[in-house]
Structures are given as C-alpha cells and as structure tokens.
Amino acid sequence: MDLQFTEEQLLWKNKVRELMEHQVAPCPAEIDANEVFPEDIKELFAKNGLFRTVVQPEYGGLDGKLLTLCLVIEEINRFCSASSIVLGNQSLGAAPIVLWGNEEQRSKYLPGIASGELLASFSLTEPNAGSDVGAMTTRAVADGDDYVINGNKIFITHANVADVQTVFAKVNVDGKDRVTAFLVDKGTPGLSIGNKEKKMGFRGSSTVEVIFEDVRVSKSSMVGNIGDGFRIALDALDKGRIMVGGMATGLAQGALDAATAYVQERSSLARQQTIQFALADMETSIQASRALTHKAACKYDDKEKDHIRFSAMSKLFATDTAMTVTSSAVQVLGYDGFSKEYPVERYMRDAKIFTIFEGTNEVQRLVIARDLLEQK
Ligand SMILES: Cc1cc2nc3c(=O)[nH]c(=O)nc-3n(C[C@H](O)[C@H](O)[C@H](O)COP(=O)(O)OP(=O)(O)OC[C@H]3O[C@@H](n4cnc5c(N)ncnc54)[C@H](O)[C@@H]3O)c2cc1C
Helix, strand or coil: CCCCCCHHHHHHHHHHHHHHHHHHCCCHHHHHHHCCCCHHHHHHHHHCCHHHHHCCHHHCCCCCCHHHHHHHHHHHHCCCHHHHHHHHHHHHHHHHHHHHCCHHHHHHHHHHHHHCCCCEEEECCECCECCCHHHCCCEEEEECCEEEEEEEEEEEECCCCCCEEEEEEEEEECCEEEEEEEEEECCCCCEEEEEECCCCCCCCCCEEEEEEEEEEEEHHHEECCCCCHHHHHHHHHHHHHHHHHHHHHHHHHHHHHHHHHHHHHCHHHHCCHHHHHHHHHHHHHHHHHHHHHHHHHHHHHCCCCCHHHHHHHHHHHHHHHHHHHHHHHHHHHCHHHHCCCCCHHHHHHHHHHHHCCCCCHHHHHHHHHHHHHHCC
C-alpha cells in the first residue's frame, strides 16, 4: 500500500491548520476552565464545512474518506481537545446512520449532520456495561407500531446538546435478548439528561447521564433489524478508533510543539542531552503513530480485510504514545510543565481519556491478539 494524499485532502488539512491557528489557538485554556460545550466552536466548524468530513458525499459530505477526517481532526487536536471532540463525537454519533441507516433515515439526518445544523451522539455505556456491552439493561418493548424504551446510559458525550442519539437497547424475542439500535430525537417525551460528569480532562466536552422513562419511538427509528445493535456498535467503534488515533496523534504533536518551543527559548536546556533525547523520542513515536493511523485509515477506506486489527493497533499505539509524550512534555518543562501558565498539563490531562473510551486499550489488545490467533 502506497500512501498518497489527494490535493483536496491536503487543502483541507491546511485550511483547518489555519483556522485553528488563527481562530481557536487562544481559547483552549478558557474552554477547559469553563467546562461548557463550546457552542462557538461548533458554529465555526459548521460555517467552514468541517462536519462534512463525517458523512458520505450523497448526503452533503466531502469525500467520505476516513483518512480525510483523520487529517482534519489531527490538526484540530494539535490545539484543542474539546474542539476535536465536537467533530469526533459528530462522527461517532453519525456512524450508525452512515454505515447502517436506511434511505429514509439517511436523508432525514445526514444532510443536517453534514451542515452542523444537527448534532448526533452515541448512547451505549451503562453503569454496569462499559467494555461488557452485553450486560446492558436498557430495554425496548414493542407496543403496536412503536417501541417503548426504559433504562439509563452514563458518560455519554454531548447527549445534552445532541439533536439525535443512537440508543442501544435489548429487545426480547422468543425469550432471547437481542441488542438493537434506535434513533431517538431530542425532545422525545420521557427522554431526560441527568448528571453531568466533572472530569480530569476534555472538560470543554459535556459528558452526561441519559435517562429513558417510557420513551416511545416508532418502529421506523430502528437502525438495521432487531439484533443488529451489537454489530452496529462495533462497526461504529472500528471506524471511531482510527479517528481517535488521529486525535491522539494531534494532541501528542501539540505537546511536542509546546515543549520544543520552550526548550528553544532556554539555551541551557537545549544543551542538555537528556532533554534532546526526550524530544527525539517524542518526535519518533509521534511519527510512528501518524504512520500507523494513516495506514489504518487507508485500509478502512479500501475495505481491506485486516482493517479491524489495524484500527485497534492505531488506537492502542497512538493513545499510549499520547500519554507518554504528554508526560515527557511536562517533565521537559519542569515546574512550568506543572503550571497552568503552559498548555502541557492540559495536554497530559486530556490524553488519558484516549486509552479508555471507544474501547479501552486492554480491549484493543484482545482484538489484536484474537485476530492474530484466528489467522490460518
Ligand atoms: C469522557 C468520556 C466520554 C465517553 N463518551 C461516551 C459516549 O459518548 N458514548 C458511550 O457509549 N460511552 C462513552 N464513554 C464510556 C466509555 O466508552 C467507557 O468508559 C469504556 O467503554 C470503558 O468502560 P468502563 O468505563 O465501564 O470500564 P470497564 O469495562 O469497567 O473496565 C475497567 C477496567 O477493566 C478492564 N477490562 C474490562 N473488561 C476487560 C476484559 N474483558 N479484558 C481485559 N480487561 C478488561 C478495562 O480495560 C479497564 O481497564 C465515555 C467515557 C468517558 C470517560
């Protein structure tokens, strides 16, 4: 496989870099401190067509390539994690419709998601069902032409601002529980938002509990068929993990940029071999993360058979790298690294979530090992 970017991909990458440098770079610390969903960033992204990267061209999207989304989101996360998750969560929230929606569902939601008029979220996790999705207790019961949903989800990104969310619930058929996906619109009676989490990082993104009390949705809101929910969630996450690889690579690059600029300002530090080695290790591992993430994205776009293993590997490697690199950046800056005067402490706090959401890194190792061992 020979990795080459199209002219359009490079144009978008540069456009987003400029947008972030000129319009967002001064704000991340403020967004982090405010702990409120950055509505102005959402508007900025909508105005500049960034949400088009998460939808296929037939519904107002760009080129429908995951590689393009990875290039764009890396540039965003280089400056601001809370901004990158505005786009990242739009991609995850839209994925069940993009990948599994029928024509009616796609034409109803995707043009609005591409323009930024609609926000989407992905409601899978429950109090006792994170990695173990099968333990979910949210239920949907058939009632005439409708389904009635009861249960609650936790740690759901942007569900408080989302216009539509994909909700995963169990439907009982002939005594067997089958995980099934439903699209639930904002304002549906019985749907409410509970606790908002106080978080270590990604503080500008809202992470909330979602409560379903006799939420009635029509049968036409089911994505796929009864029992497809597990596959739909996995397909969305396989795609999302490569995007997270891009986010983590961008965040690590931002931390290295900050550390390098700091060392350049202090010639006594620049002469220390330990500092030089730290920068060299950071640069090397970031380049490796980027290469693996781009390779995974190309395999995904080309529908290559091993894209699931590469998806898991890119998420695992890039997110572990983001942790190591941001920790090194704090170390290089010494007490300044620990201070909010500099961005690296924020990068380090933000990096941790990457090893947890969209499937923990332990789960990624299971996916990789299983794929290896199943090969003939
Ligand atoms: C900021 C944030 C945003 C989030 N956004 C969303 C969202 O938008 N939508 C959504 O649905 N969820 C979301 N989540 C939830 C996230 O996906 C879960 O936290 C994640 O799936 C892990 O589940 P858990 O936290 O229950 O951990 P657990 O599954 O309880 O795992 C705890 C530990 O045990 C390990 N472990 C568990 N099972 C295994 C196993 N079989 N083998 C090896 N190790 C294992 C894990 O790796 C982990 O280290 C978000 C979480 C956070 C923190």
